[in-house]
Amino acid sequence: RRLSHVPSNAPALKSATSEDLAHFSKILPQTCILSTLPSLNNTPSTTTIEELAPFNNDWMNKYHGKSEMVLRPRTTEEVAQIVKWCNEKRIGVVPQGGNTGLVGGSVPTKNEVVINLANMNKVRSFDPVSGILVADAGCILESLNEYLAPHNHIVPLDLGAKGSCQIGGNVSTNAGGLRLLRYGSLHGSVLGLEVVLPDGTILNQLSSLRKDNTGYDLKQLFIGAEGTLGIVTGVSILAAPAPQATSNVILALPKFDNVLPLFTKVKRQLSEILSAFEFFDREVYDLAVKHNQGRALNADDVEGAECFVLVETSGGNREHDEAKLNALLENLLESDEPLINTGVLSQNPAQFASLWAIREGLTEAVSKEGKAYKYDISIPLKAFKEVVDTTREHLRSQGLLRHDAVKNVVGYGHVGDGNLHLNIVAAAYTPEIEAALEPFVYELVGKYKGSVSAEHGIGVMKTHALHYSKDEVNIEWMRRIKNLFDPHGIMNPGKVLP
Numbered sequence: 001r002r003l004s005h006v007p008s009n010a011p012a013l014k015s016a017t018s019e020d021l022a023h024f025s026k027i028l029p030q031t032c033i034l035s036t037l038p039s040l041n042n043t044p045s046t047t048t049i050e051e052l053a054p055f056n057n058d059w060m061n062k063y064h065g066k067s068e069m070v071l072r073p074r075t076t077e078e079v080a081q082i083v084k085w086c087n088e089k090r091i092g093v094v095p096q097g098g099n100t101g102l103v104g105g106s107v108p109t110k111n112e113v114v115i116n117l118a119n120m121n122k123v124r125s126f127d128p129v130s131g132i133l134v135a136d137a138g139c140i141l142e143s144l145n146e147y148l149a150p151h152n153h154i155v156p157l158d159l160g161a162k163g164s165c166q167i168g169g170n171v172s173t174n175a176g177g178l179r180l181l182r183y184g185s186l187h188g189s190v191l192g193l194e195v196v197l198p199d200g201t202i203l204n205q206l207s208s209l210r211k212d213n214t215g216y217d218l219k220q221l222f223i224g225a226e227g228t229l230g231i232v233t234g235v236s237i238l239a240a241p242a243p244q245a246t247s248n249v250i251l252a253l254p255k256f257d258n259v260l261p262l263f264t265k266v267k268r269q270l271s272e273i274l275s276a277f278e279f280f281d282r283e284v285y286d287l288a289v290k291h292n293q294g295r296a297l298n299a300d301d302v303e304g305a306e307c308f309v310l311v312e313t314s315g316g317n318r319e320h321d322e323a324k325l326n327a328l329l330e331n332l333l334e335s336d337e338p339l340i341n342t343g344v345l346s347q348n349p350a351q352f353a354s355l356w357a358i359r360e361g362l363t364e365a366v367s368k369e370g371k372a373y374k375y376d377i378s379i380p381l382k383a384f385k386e387v388v389d390t391t392r393e394h395l396r397s398q399g400l401l402r403h404d405a406v407k408n409v410v411g412y413g414h415v416g417d418g419n420l421h422l423n424i425v426a427a428a429y430t431p432e433i434e435a436a437l438e439p440f441v442y443e444l445v446g447k448y449k450g451s452v453s454a455e456h457g458i459g460v461m462k463t464h465a466l467h468y469s470k471d472e473v474n475i476e477w478m479r480r481i482k483n484l485f486d487p488h489g490i491m492n493p494g495k496v497l498p
């Protein structure tokens with residue numbers, strides 16, 4: 001398909017210089033600046049390239065930037081002053097949270113200035129009656145949950161990267177995660193944002209109102225904008241009441257075809273207490289075991305299993321919830337044609353955590369095994385296995401399914417959200433493997449009228465694939481919005497838009 005673009009009037013961006021460094025030194029203390037640039041009087045920097053490496057390289061070590069300057073502001077006002085200067089000088093900036101993103105959005109493509117939000121890590125307010133939490137964007141997701149625990153609330157979002165990712169990064173990627181099925185998308189639970197716009201203006205939308213129909217809901221534009229429209233500095237979010245009782249079980253299935261009837265049955269029987277329904281195939285489970293993610297299930301329990309589903313319940317009454325879950329398991333095991341071989345039910349908090357550790361550890365297991373090509377796609381549930389198998393067969397037909405090229409083709413994901421994570425684990429990232437996978441995978445997604453990015457975003461990885469999921473009119477209006485907010489194109493250049 002041909003793409004027509006609204007012409008971008010953004011001139012070429014400049015690199016930060018020693019003069020810019022001197023200016024930023026007036027805004028921030030030295031402890032908040034990391035730069036390899038010399039000072040104005042030519043004193044060489046004591047900062048090394050290695051010290052900048054964690055900010056220049058992404059979590060997968062797939063995308064590499066060459067930034068010479070990382071700024072770590074402590075307040076919204078400091079962010080605003082930095083951004084205003086960069087806008088005037090036409091210096092590109094990359095907003096960075098926990099740098100756990102999986103599409104290369106959080107690292108520079110060239111030598112843009114990285115604005116890392118880690119020093120903005122304070123809870124601003126929490127109202128235990130309404131459940132409304134207002135926090136700096138740099139708060140780590142897990143820390144927010146620790147803050148909320150004594151108040152019997154939780155952040156309505158959970159993901160394997162919770163120990164490193166920041167709420168501002170979650171909002172900026174519109175992260176989905178493990179319990180979207182229960183708590184819905186951030187487009188619903190985020191009540192307001194504070195954003196530094198590309199010209200340095202502070203857009204204060206930090207509403208703590210549940211309802212506010214006063215015209216255009218601007219905050220929605222920044223949810224999932226991946227730092228291309230501004231820097232999120234504060235987030236107001238509706239925390240959920242902490243469940244009084246939680247339980248989980250890993251179900252081993254003899255064949256993938258059983259996943260859908262199982263989902264239907266589980267939804268019907270568990271109804272309001274179902275909080276997660278997560279799928280992973282046998283091959284990725286074996287990788288999790290190999291790389292010590294969680295405790296391996298007993299050999300008897302996994303024998304003959306083609307895939308697994310982790311079901312979680314969260315509710316208000318332990319007895320009632322356990323009775324419901326036990327009734328479901330009995331019903332599943334005792335039917336004439338059981339949908340499952342067996343179920344491994346957690347009996348205490350340690351086992352509960354261990355079952356989740358298997359599922360949450362899949363990303364890490366895959367990364368320990370090799371270099372992962374990650375395709376985070378929305379497709380009809382019934383096509384999950386077909387897409388994994390078709391991709392594997394395609395790679396085999398290209399002669400690439402060998403130990404020194406592609407080692408594994410695996411699938412896991414959020415069944416409740418129609419979101420498959422197709423992962424191709426290779427010995428190395430090579431142009432040959434990439435050419436075999438793209439556009440092949442995107443065309444497959446197109447065939448199912450799916451989405452090329454269900455929850456990870458576009459970043460730098462998928463700008464060329466955006467058109468598989470958005471038509472020309474959509475892309476044109478996205479570009480107009482980008483130009484309106486960021487006419488000089490300084491904000492996360494090279495990301496999202498082709």
Ligand code: FAD
Nearest residue numbers: 097098099100101105106166168169170175176177227232
């Ligand atoms: P970063 O990686 O730092 O940045 C991500 C993007 O947001 C970049 O484009 C960056 O420029 C922008 N950004 C970051 N902070 C700001 C800000 N304050 N203002 C403006 N822009 C900003 N994702 C899911 O959706 N579901 C999952 O289940 C999930 N599980 C994961 C498990 C693991 C082990 C890992 C490594 C990643 C996982 N991810 C998942 C992907 C990733 O963690 C999420 O996308 C997360 O929300 C990114 O947050 P971050 O703070 O690390 O952001």
Ligand code: MLT
Nearest residue numbers: 160362363374376413421
């Ligand atoms: C997950 O669901 O585990 C995450 O989205 C990360 C991944 O895709 O590996």
Ligand code: ZN
Nearest residue numbers: 177413421455
């Ligand atoms: Zn996911």
